[in-house]
Amino acid sequence: MQWLFFYFNSLLADINILFISALKDHPGEIRNYLRATPINTDMKLLSFFVTGGMAILLCACSRDNGTHSHGPETHTHGSATETFSIEGLVDEIKTVPDSIIEYLHAQHHSHKVLERRTVPPGYATRELKNWKEYAARLDELPVINPGPGEYVHVMEGYKNGYQNLVIGITETFPGGAPPMHTHKGEESHVLLEGTILSALGDTLFTIEAPYIVNIPPMVPHAFKNIGEKTANLVVIFPTNVWEYDVLDYFPFQEE
Numbered sequence: 001m002q003w004l005f006f007y008f009n010s011l012l013a014d015i016n017i018l019f020i021s022a023l024k025d026h027p028g029e030i031r032n033y034l035r036a037t038p039i040n041t042d043m044k045l046l047s048f049f050v051t052g053g054m055a056i057l058l059c060a061c062s063r064d065n066g067t068h069s070h071g072p073e074t075h076t077h078g079s080a081t082e083t084f085s086i087e088g089l090v091d092e093i094k095t096v097p098d099s100i101i102e103y104l105h106a107q108h109h110s111h112k113v114l115e116r117r118t119v120p121p122g123y124a125t126r127e128l129k130n131w132k133e134y135a136a137r138l139d140e141l142p143v144i145n146p147g148p149g150e151y152v153h154v155m156e157g158y159k160n161g162y163q164n165l166v167i168g169i170t171e172t173f174p175g176g177a178p179p180m181h182t183h184k185g186e187e188s189h190v191l192l193e194g195t196i197l198s199a200l201g202d203t204l205f206t207i208e209a210p211y212i213v214n215i216p217p218m219v220p221h222a223f224k225n226i227g228e229k230t231a232n233l234v235v236i237f238p239t240n241v242w243e244y245d246v247l248d249y250f251p252f253q254e255e
Contacts, residue, residue, distance in 0.1 A: 084153065101245065165236070172231040200213070200221050
């Protein structure tokens with residue numbers, strides 16, 4: 001709402017200037033207008049301010065150019081639109097890796113571990129007493145922002161009645177990508193529409209949907225949307241908690 005107050009203050013200043021200028025250029029017409037019905041003078045002044053204000057406000061809003069805010073950060077995705085709302089954005093929990101985590105990674109790759117990320121608690125566990133609780137709508141799930149232009153709706157198994165399943169559905173804007181990362185267990189990426197530049201270990205490859213990619217445990221990986229539309233990857237883990245480790249290596253050339 002800060003932008004609204006900003007434009008409202010600017011609006012008042014602009015209207016004041018316009019009113020004074022009009023009064024100087026056309027004093028007779030304005031005085032006649034205000035004197036025509038004295039009892040309604042205040043309403044006419046209010047109408048003058050409101051009409052001018054709406055015009056300036058609409059003009060300001062039309063300058064959005066595709067940049068807007070979803071939670072704590074602002075991103076630009078040009079003409080690409082959101083497939084699913086990402087208004088449920090939450091901050092990830094980030095922890096510094098200990099020596100055990102570092103040792104585990106050293107057995108699989110040469111990259112340094114920067115941090116471990118998880119989804120914060122705070123949304124209710126489903127009791128599964130009626131059919132509605134067996135279905136999770138995306139607008140009810142928390143959304144995380146792992147990297148620029150990359151958002152994920154997260155369904156953690158332990159919160160939704162599963163024994164060993166986590167699913168994420170991404171909102172990956174053109175050029176969007178998560179950081180290079182790993183998981184303790186295996187993972188599958190499913191994409192039905194779009195084109196992705198994928199990094200799997202030391203290999204980079206471009207793949208067009210529809211596809212399913214197998215990602216073995218502890219293998220560094222990332223992906224980048226190189227298409228013109230928002231990509232919605234479905235990521236699947238045979239675990240019950242959303243967790244991943246971010247590495248100090250980014251495989252894609254930053255623009």
